[in-house]
Amino acid sequence: MRSVxxxxxxxxxxxxxNFSVLIMFVIFPLVAFGMTHFVxxxxxxxxxxxxxxxxxxxxxGMALIQSACTIIAEDREKKSLRFLVIAGVKPLxxxxxxGGVIFVASLLSSLAFGYxxxxxxxxxxxxxxxxxxxxxxxxxxxxxxxxxxxxQQAATGLSMPIAVILGFSPMIAQFNERIEILARFVYxxxxxxxxxxxxxxxxxxxxxxxxxxxxxxxxFIAAYAKKGLRS
Amino acid sequence: xxxxxxxxxKFGTQTVLSDVSFEAKQGEIFGLLGxxxxxxxxxxxxxxxxxxxxxxxxxxxVSSYETGLMLDEDxxxxxxxxxxxLHVFADIYGIPHKNSSEVLEKVGLENAAxxxxxxLSKGMRQRLALARAILHKPKVLFLDExxxxxxxxxxxxxxxxxxxxxxxxxxxxxxxxxxxxxxxLCNHVLLLHKGKIVEQGIPTEICERxxxxxxxPDLEAVFIKMTGEGLS
Numbered sequence: 023m024r025s026v027x028x029x030x031x032x033x034x035x036x037x038x039x040n041f042s043v044l045i046m047f048v049i050f051p052l053v054a055f056g057m058t059h060f061v062x063x064x065x066x067x068x069x070x071x072x073x074x075x076x077x078x079x080x081x082x083g084m085a086l087i088q089s090a091c092t093i094i095a096e097d098r099e100k101k102s103l104r105f106l107v108i109a110g111v112k113p114l115x116x117x118x119x120x121g122g123v124i125f126v127a128s129l130l131s132s133l134a135f136g137y138x139x140x141x142x143x144x145x146x147x148x149x150x151x152x153x154x155x156x157x158x159x160x161x162x163x164x165x166x167x168x169x170x171x172x173x174q175q176a177a178t179g180l181s182m183p184i185a186v187i188l189g190f191s192p193m194i195a196q197f198n199e200r201i202e203i204l205a206r207f208v209y210x211x212x213x214x215x216x217x218x219x220x221x222x223x224x225x226x227x228x229x230x231x232x233x234x235x236x237x238x239x240x241x242f243i244a245a246y247a248k249k250g251l252r253s
Numbered sequence: 254x255x256x257x258x259x260x261x262x263k264f265g266t267q268t269v270l271s272d273v274s275f276e277a278k279q280g281e282i283f284g285l286l287g288x289x290x291x292x293x294x295x296x297x298x299x300x301x302x303x304x305x306x307x308x309x310x311x312x313x314x315v316s317s318y319e320t321g322l323m324l325d326e327d328x329x330x331x332x333x334x335x336x337x338x339l340h341v342f343a344d345i346y347g348i349p350h351k352n353s354s355e356v357l358e359k360v361g362l363e364n365a366a367x368x369x370x371x372x373l374s375k376g377m378r379q380r381l382a383l384a385r386a387i388l389h390k391p392k393v394l395f396l397d398e399x400x401x402x403x404x405x406x407x408x409x410x411x412x413x414x415x416x417x418x419x420x421x422x423x424x425x426x427x428x429x430x431x432x433x434x435x436x437x438l439c440n441h442v443l444l445l446h447k448g449k450i451v452e453q454g455i456p457t458e459i460c461e462r463x464x465x466x467x468x469x470p471d472l473e474a475v476f477i478k479m480t481g482e483g484l485s
Contacts, residue, residue, distance in 0.1 A: 024344065024345065024347055025345050027344065028341055028342075028344030028345045029341075031340075031341070031344065032330065032333070032337075032341040035333055035337055036330060036332050036333060039332040039333070039369075040332060100326075100328055100329075100331075101324070101326040101327075101328040102328040102329070102330060103328075104303070104324075104328055105322070105328045105342075105385070106345070108301060108303070108317070108320075108322055109342055109345050109346065110317065110318060110345065111345060
C-alpha cells in the first residue's frame with residue numbers, strides 16, 4: 023500500500039508537468055465544449071449531446087490507452103522502473119499507482135463531459151458508470167501495450183493504430199452494418215450505445231464491457247508473464 | 254559480506270562472465286576494474302538480482318532493502334524536483350521526508366532542492382543519484398562508474414562522499430575504468446578482462462607485484478590546489 027501511494031503521488035506530480043500526457047485529458051472535453059456550444063446548440067439537426075458523446079467515446083478509446091502505455095514506456099526507457107523494482111516496489115503496486123492516477127484524471131475529464139452534455143441525474147450516473155468502466159478497460163490495454171513497447175516512440179507506434187480503431191469504430195459502425203456487428207463485442211461501441219440512448223438500459227453494455235475487461239486482464243497477465251516490466 | 258562463486262553468464266553464444274569468484278569484506282571499498290564491456294555492470298546486475306547467472310552462486314549478507322544502487326543510467330524523474338525525486342523513495346522506504354533534505358545537503362545539492370532534474374548538470378545528476386542511493390542508509394552500496402564523464406572537481410567531491418560513507422561503516426562495491434580512482438579509493442580491487450578475472454588484491458600490492466608503481470607528476474592535483482577548482 024505504501025508503494026502504491028508513493029507511485030500515485032509521484033505520477034500525479036509528474037502528470038501536472040507532463041504536457042504531452044496532460045493535454046489528452048483536456049483537449050477532448052475542450053473540443054466537446056466548443057463543438058456543443060458553437061455548432062450543436064445553433065443547429066436543430068444536430069442533437070445537443072452529439073459532440074459530447076462522440077468525444078467521450080474517442081477519449082476513452084484513445085487518450086487513456088495512449089497515456090497508460092506512454093507513461094509505462096517512459097519509465098522503462100529512462101530506467102526509472104528499474105530503481106523502483108530494486109527498492110522493492112512490486113509490479114502490481116506500480117501498475118495500481120500509475121493506473122490510479124490515470125483513472126482519477128479520466129474521472130475528472132468524464133465529469134467535465136457529463137457537465138457539458140447537460141444530462142439529467144439518471145443519465146449522468148449511467149454516463150459516469152459506463153465511462154469509468156471503459157476507463158478500466160483502456161488502462162489495462164494501455165498497460166499491456168506499455169509492456170511490449172521498448173520506448174516512448176515504440177509506445178506511440180504500437181498504441182496509435184489500436185487506439186484509432188477502438189476510438190473511431192463506434193463512429194464508423196454507424197455507417198456500416200458489418201462493422202457495427204463486429205463492434206458490438208468491443209467496449210468502446212458499448213459506451214457509445216449507452217451514451218447515445220440512455221433508455222436502452224445499462225445491463226447488457228456493462229456485461230460486454232466487463233467481459234472485455236476480463237479478457238484484457240488475461241492478456242495483460244500473459245504479457246506480463248512473458249515480458250515482465252523491466253525486460 | 255558480498256560473495257560470488259564460479260559465476261558464469263552468457264548472452265546468447267557470447268560468454269560475458271567466466272568463472273568469476275571473489276569476496277568483498279564488510280566496511281571495505283571493493284573496486285571492480287575493467288574496460289567497457291568487461292562484464293562489470295553484469296556483475297552488479299547479478300548481485301542486485303536483476304540478472305540470473307547461468308551457473309555459480311552469489312550471496313550478499315544483507316537484505317535487498319539494506320542495499321543502495323547508483324547506475325550509469327540514473328533513472329531520475331526529469332520533470333520532478335530533486336526533493337520530489339527523493340520523496341518518492343522516502344515514501345517507498347517509509348522514512349520521513351526530512352531525510353531527503355538531509356541527504357541533499359550531504360551531496361551538496363541543498364540549493365538545487367526545488368530545481369527540476371531536467372535543469373541539472375551531469376555532475377549534479379550524479380550527485381542526486383548518489384543521494385537517492387544512500388537515502389535509506391544502506392549497509393551495502395553498489396556504484397556503477399560513479400564519476401564517469403565528470404570533471405575532476407566534481408569527481409573529487411564524489412570521492413570524498415564515498416570515503417565518508419566508508420568511515421560510517423558502509424561496504425562499497427564500485428566499478429570503474431579509471432585506474433587512478435581505484436588506487437585512491439579501493440581497499441581491494443579485482444581486474445576484469447573479457448569476463449575473466451586477471452588479478453585481484455590490494456591495489457598497491459598488485460602494483461608492486463607487477464613492478465608497476467608509477468611516479469608520474471599529478472598535474473591535476475596541482476591545478477586544483479592552486480586554483481581551488483577543477484579543470485572543466
